[in-house]
Amino acid sequence: MVEIHYRLGIDIGGTFTDAIVTDGQGQIVAALKIPSIADAPEQAIFQALDQLQSKGVDTRKIELFVHGTTLGVNTLIERSGAVTGLLVTKGFRDVLEIRRLRLENTTNLYGDKTLPLVPRQLVKEINERQLADSRVLTPLDPQQLLQAVDELVLEGVTALAISFLHSYANAGHEQLAEQLIRERYPQLFICRSSAIWPQQREFERTLATVMNAYVGERMGSYFKRLQDGIGPYGVSATLLSTMSNGGMMTAARAAAEPVRTLLSGPASGVIGATFIAEQAGISQVVTFDMGGTSVDVALIDKEPAYSTENRVGDFPVIIPAVDVTAIGAGGGSIAWVDSVGVLKVGPRSAGAKPGPACYNRGGGQATTTDAYLHLGILQADRFLGGQMQLFPELAEQALTILGDQLGLTARQTAQAILDVATANMYAQFSPLMARKGVDPRDFTLLAYGGAGPMHAFLMAREVGIRRVLIPPSPGTLCALGCTVANLRNDFVFTLHKHSRGLDAGELQTHFFSLEQQGRRWIEDEAKGGVNLGGTYVIYSADMRYEGQAFDLEVTLSDSDISDPKEAEIRFHRKYESVFGISQPEAEVMFVNLRASIVGLLPSKIRAASPQVAGSGKPVETRGITFDGLDYQAKVLNREHLNTATRISGPAILEEYDTTVFIPPGYTIHGDANGNIIGEADL
Structure with a gap:
């Protein structure tokens, strides 16, 4: 008899905490929705484990336990994080106050100024200075540094961010400062920008470090409570957390670098949707994740889109994340x-x-x-x-x-x-698609979340999308995304050189260094008990024409990184595809070099078994009102749907975690993967 092992995915949302369990064959064994507990989010997970045990799931045989949480995001939005101090280079005390001097809304000249997470009195200037070429101009003053930290501790600071000028080029001063502070104050939660995200852009790098410090204590405490609490259930699997980039890392790492998890919930949904779309043979998808609190959308064109310009509340996030945009209201x-x-x-x-x-x-x-x-x-x-x-x-x-x-x-x-609600979504959805340069009519709307399948056809009708896909267990797809994610992390190096100034092999040397950082990271994470089926690296560079202020990220091959001329050609092509023109004679700058390391799980799972046994017949009809008219809608249990029968709206499909509403004008059928496919009537 083959022993069954399980994968458990947990997604903690603002309204519900979703849990999904799959077995060794990749079949969904159980799917649960538990009301979230804002003050103690781990309690909902314990309730889920209780219910899983009552359903016959042996929690001792969970081999993969991955979860995503909104705790970090909520901490930032609610501003309920730790009292945080900030150490900066002398002369840069107002880096969080000045920001980018851009109006958040260019049509509103009276917008309120965003209050920084660290008030000005808790920002200390340190006597030190490094140059952009990594040379030291002014050595770090240890005595003055420790005096500044003493003053912050007296002010009640429990978390400390260190962000010195040009530390992306030379981390020496930040490393020394961290060492000296830890020796005196081992209880402080300390993070430095050169470890969090060593990229040029002083404000964004400083802000990412501050956000990490601000939420770190609370996240660390949460992960400890969760780790202690799953012990009685016999869960021995390494606790993993999803990341904003759609990957995952150990909870221990997430507690130290929580800024990388801020958008993990929406990202998990997009990863799950990518998996479902790939199974269904559909390459172009708009995801529609409608939960109790919000609606999130993302574009998938074979692969999810990524961005370094995401926002969490009032704050930009420079660290790469799956490109997800909140466009409207949720079921609650x-x-x-x-x-x-x-x-x-x-x-x-x-x-x-x-x-x-x-x-x-x-x-x-x-x-x-x-x-x-x-x-x-x-x-x-x-x-x-x-x-x-x-x-x-x-x-x-x-x-x-x-x-x-x-x-x-x-x-x-x-x-x-x-x-x-639909008009609100449409008003934000259409400009978003226009900015991304796509026609939504060419895409399939993939709906999930507790309320997504109920509202998806209304949204599709408004936008003009002709096909809608509803995956199995759509209300828990974000949790499913946790179980199909891979280990993944991103690394960056600011080069900021013209192509004519590059030495022979310089580009390849820098990329090799980034790759080595990534492989060391993968090795460390895998030590926690994660078995990998292989690894690969994705190279890219932020490039622009000389004199421009905005970059394009260009994916590069092995041959491109060994020959800058090949990389330039690829940039010209990308520029022309985006803007319609290119300037092959112009000088090209390599601003930032990037490498993403991916550690593959041994195997992917299947979302569901083929649904072919259902009768396809309604179990009842129900009187509904829609668009001001009364209808008798066909009502089916989802398991009654099969691949042969077509059901025309108005119809309602009911299942545990959601209700699917098909309005007049659409016809649905099941596919071989257990998805519901809805198409507009001709």
Whole structure:
């Protein structure tokens, strides 16, 4: 008898904590949604482990335990992190205050200034100076350094960020400062910019280091509670955390470098969606992740898009991450009327507690979920597979109160909420696609999240997308993404040289150094018990024409890095594809060199078994209201869908973690991988 081992993926969202377990054959054994606990997120994981044991999953046989959390993001947004101090080169005390001197919204001349995470009184200038060519101009003054740290500790600082000018070129002063401070204050959480992200751009590098220090204590404490808490369940697998770049690393590393995990939740969903799309043979996908709090979208063109210009709350993040954009409100977003009587939806969310009015947990304001329930699309006694009862009368009450302000009935108000939510998404979605230079009509909308399948066809109809894909267990796809991610990390070196100034072999030497850093990192992470099936490296460079201020990241091959002329040719082609022109005669600058190291898991899993046994027949019909009209919608359990039967809307598919709503004008069928494929009627 073959012993079964499991993979466990956990995604901690703002409303629900999702868990998914797969077996050795890659089949989904269990999928759970547990209400998140904001003050103690690890408790929801323990509840999930309890339920898994009750379902017959032997938690002692979990061989891979990967999870993503929004704790770091929430800490930044709520500004609930550690009291953090900052050490900078003399003369650069205001680096966090000055920022980039750019207006966040160019049409608003009265925008509020973003308050820095470190107040000015906790920023200390240190006597030291290094040049961009790595030479030391002013040696570090140890006595003055320790005096500054003494003053910060007296001010209550428990976390410390060190970011000296040009430390990306020479880390010596930062390393010495860290050593001296640790000897005197071993209890401080200390991080330096040359270890976090050694790239030119003083503000962004300093900010990344400050964010790491700000959330580090809280993340470290959380990981310790989680590690201690899974012991009684017999989980011996190394605890891993997903990263913003779609990879994963050990929890111990994540506790030291939490800034790399800030966007891990959305990134995990995109990695899971990439896996599903590849299985389905679809290369161009727009992901549509609608949870209880927000809607996130990303583009996949065979591979996910990456960006170094992501944002977390008020702050830019320079460290590479999967390019995910929040475009709208989620299922728990609160509907309200503004001062001039216009209906708005979001951005405030009811969360898991008190939640929408229909949850009966104290929430009294109408949300998108209440609208779906009142229109008949959600069934009160089948939410979360019947494990959570909804209360239609409370939804109607909240919608009636809101409708009175608008002069609408409860049903009209519910439809208006869906219309406004969709319009909000469309208003942000269309410009986003235009900026990325793609026509969404060429793409498939891949919907997931607890509310994504319920709203996906409405969004597709508004945008003009003709095909929608709903994966198996869509409400827990972010958790599935955790189980199919690879070890991955990014490394950077600021070169900032004209191509004519490069020495023979210089480019290759720098890339080789980055690769060696990556391979050492992979070796260290694998020591935690992660078995790898192989590794590979992706090379790229930020390049631009001389005199320009903005770079293009260009992926390079082995031959390109050994011959700068080949790299230049590739840059000219990339520039022309983006802007429509190129300047082959112009001088090219190599600004930053990048290497991404990827450690492959031994095997990928399958999302589901082929669904061919279902009858394809509705189990019932249900009266619903949609677009102001009454319909009798066909209702099916998802497992009843097969590859042969086509179901035309209006129809409703129910499963444990979500409800799929197919409006009139779309027809669905199952595919061999267990996906639902919906296509617009001709």
